[in-house]
Amino acid sequence: MTQPLDEIGHPLLAKASEQFSVADAKHERIRAIDDRVLLKVKVQRWRGAVWIDSGLPWLVAAGRREDGSAGDFYAALEADGKAARARYNAGHRDGLKTDTCCGHLLPGRADHVRYRAEAGVRLARRLRVTLRTLIRDSLRDGREHSTDFDTFALGLQVRADDGYETYVAVRITGSVPPDLAVVILGNVPGCEREGWYPEYALPERELLPAEQAWSNLMDPVEAARLLDPGQD
Structure with missing residues (x-):
């Protein structure tokens, strides 16, 4: 099954x-x-x-x-x-x-392997939904929005310039393995996977000691689509 x-x-x-x-x-x-x-x-x-x-x-x-x-x-x-x-x-x-x-x-071992695999799938699904929610909230007011997971906090800020370049910053507070950070960044819609760069500050503040951040450009068409209540 x-x-x-x-x-x-x-x-x-x-x-x-x-x-x-x-x-x-x-x-x-x-x-x-x-x-x-x-x-x-x-x-x-x-x-x-x-x-x-x-x-x-x-x-x-x-x-x-x-x-x-x-x-x-x-x-x-x-x-x-x-x-x-x-x-x-x-x-x-x-x-x-x-x-x-x-x-x-x-x-047994197979059950534990399956549990870990399904936990990974559940986390990936939650991440996709959460990222889209944070993007929508930030597109509406230009501010950073965040949510807490079990072992880390995820924040996101988007700034759109009249439909041209749309800047997005993602920050993670807490310790996460590198592969999870890659999964998070890879699930931000409208961004090239190879376009992420590490940041040492967010648009409105410096990073805290326990934070890490990356920035990228988001496709403005994708950003507009996310704001359309009839699309997802």
Whole structure:
């Protein structure tokens, strides 16, 4: 499956994202599983098990709540954990002391690679939208506009001269890897990728110690198009 997980319209995924987005929120443990701390997520008749790895929640199992049925999510999860524990102990002299074994449910290398790739895609999409918003705001008043990301702040100022040369300056506050700076500059519309030059001041102020900035010329046609509410 190549569809980003955050684009899948499933109520359990939506509930898990909502429930585990709040820091220090209380969660209920699935007591039938004793080798890992798996937490409950519930919506409608859907049930899920969430495992938290270094602060990152993973939905590792899901099913329906069917009280009294062998197909009930919690009953099936416990049975699967006990069967996996039996298989492990059959092949290892030092058997597990827990009642269950759920390591096979946890994310592996491929899952982590996919997560990082999808996080990169989400950031790139957010950057494109943010850059266009900052450009529009700055074109309207000629001032610097900025927004905060998780680990850095992004600022942008555009100055247009009667439809001729349109000057754009981009500044980043905070530490970012060089490849991210390249992605940011490469997503500024109407600018040549090779046309960026480092700056040591912005049009209206000097740079602060934690800031870096670049300037370029923007195609005035593209600038006008961005101001057209019917275009994007």
